[in-house]
Amino acid sequence: MKEAARFFKILADESRLNMLWLLFNRRELCVCDIMAVLEITQSKASRHLATMRNLGIVTDRREGQWSYYSLCPVEGQLAKDHLKLLKTTLSQRPEADQLLEKLHIWLKEKEKGASCTPDGKRCSAPLKTGGMRPSLAGGTR
Amino acid sequence: MKEAARFFKILADESRLNMLWLLFNRRELCVCDIMAVLEITQSKASRHLATMRNLGIVTDRREGQWSYYSLCPVEGQLAKDHLKLLKTTLSQRPEADQLLEKLHIWLKEKEKGASCTPDGKRCSAPLKTGGMRPSLAGGTR
């Protein structure tokens, strides 16, 4: 497939659009954040992010056991225009505000010690200092 | 699927992008023009056009046995921005110029009496008595 079509195909998926919307608003996020906020499985999150990375839309940065993803800096006016328009488009979707709110709540939770638990599979308190219960799911162990 | 993703999905196909590029440059075209210029089968042309019509990207107008397709007039600034950026994007594809050239050659051929023959299936000279020139927007003279 040629480049233009390939680019649009990336945008033709709800989950990827949601991820991009989050990344437009947060500079960088780890996979675990995205799973939690969008309530999707880990493999789904990771796969979609890999897809976008392969197309040069996002980059990742490894830090310890975490992978942080962020939007790629773009070169070229046309690409800049695309991103700008995309951001506007995403901001006008009905779910836009709610997603950002969920993101903020999640990040606050996380600060307090919560960790990934999108589908009730995992749960931990990575921060030693009184890490506490994420409210999201019961302790699967 | 939500609206944004659905819109991008439409653009995630070479043939549809090519059709849109032609329509950006010609006000209206009939299916037969598109088959000929893009060298695709009739069912493929018709199907893709129907897809775009169902999504409100193009409209059709029946005149005799011909169906003329054109871009829908758009309402809303965001939609206008999308179309404008899309046109720019399409114009910068490597095949853009060649397609327009083929379009012009085809339309000239057609004026002289040629008819659909994308895959070598059909061919005729429907224009006999100086009648009916399907009114293209002015048409190359």
Add this chain to the structure above:
DNA sequence: TTTGTATATCCGGTTTAACGAATATTGTCA
């Protein structure tokens, strides 16, 4: 009416995308 053209639609078949579950990999910490 008959013939033929332009287009739409239907019918399999093939390819591609997306998914969850399971597993593999990598890094951390005890």
Add this chain to the structure above:
DNA sequence: TGACAATATTCGTTAAACCGGATATACAAA
């Protein structure tokens, strides 16, 4: 080292997209 957490990748299945060929419909002209 071993256990575990975060992420990546593989596997098998399901769903969707796309396609060409065949057929159906609509219209035009003889």
